[in-house]
Amino acid sequence: MCVDVVATLEAASLLVPERAATADDITVTDVWDYLAHDEWEVALDLLQELRGAWTAPPGFWEELGRAAEMLGLERSREWCWWRSAETRVGVIRAELALDPAGVSFRRTPVPGAGVLRPMWDIGHRVEDGSSELDIARVWVEFAPDLPPGGRAAVRLLPLTPARWTHLGPGDRITMYECAVAGGSATILEVCPPVTLRP
Known part of the structure; x- marks a missing residue:
């Protein structure tokens, strides 16, 4: 397994430009150092956080997802698969405010790792004027x-x-898990899908 993990992380590392860096100025060179010392989880974490003047291509997140799966890191795997999907469909970030437990249907926390699939009123209407x-x-x-x-x-x-x-950014949308609204969100950021250059 260790050879597969290293090969997968190395493949992902090769997709990162040298100029990309974390907020703490960690670069892909630092990732290679961690890989050389068999610090695979640290290397995976750093690769997930690398950002800067680059946009990760779809293959980057797939490679990281495979490595996280081999390491048994379920939430990291799910995050990488999520980011991979965002490269294909785009990114939508929002500030979500849930209604209190006594006001809405929900009595338990919303799970954080992409499990919940609620309905949203994003402004579409059917012929009679009601929300679609x-x-x-x-x-x-x-x-x-x-x-x-x-x-x-x-x-x-x-x-x-x-x-x-x-x-x-600034648009407001409403979340529904049943017939009654359960929260509202304000759009913070919308980014298009990643387009690969020929």
Whole structure:
């Protein structure tokens, strides 16, 4: 297994430009040092955080997802698969505020790792003027879950991405898990899918 993990992380590392760096100025060279010392989980974490003047191609996240799976890191694997999907459909980030437990259907926290697939009122209407709801999975950023009454930055992965293209920063959308609204979100960021240059 160790050879497979190293090969997979090395393959992902080769997709990162040398100029890409974390907020702490960690670069792909540092990742290679961790790989040389068999610090695979650290290398994986750093590769997930590398950012800067580059956009990760789809293959990058698939490689990291495979490595996380081989290492038995379920949440990291799910995060990498999520990011891989975002390269194909685009990124939608929002600030989600859940209604308190006594007000809405939800009594337990929203799981953070993209499990919940609620419906959203994003402005589409049917012929009679009522809302036509759309489905999008929810990933809670920087937390394992979001409790009722809580507020957090989230990422949304729509079932039908083309229906969400009209949204932009500042737009408000409403979340439904049943007939009654369970929360509202303000769009923070919308990025198109990654397009590969020929």
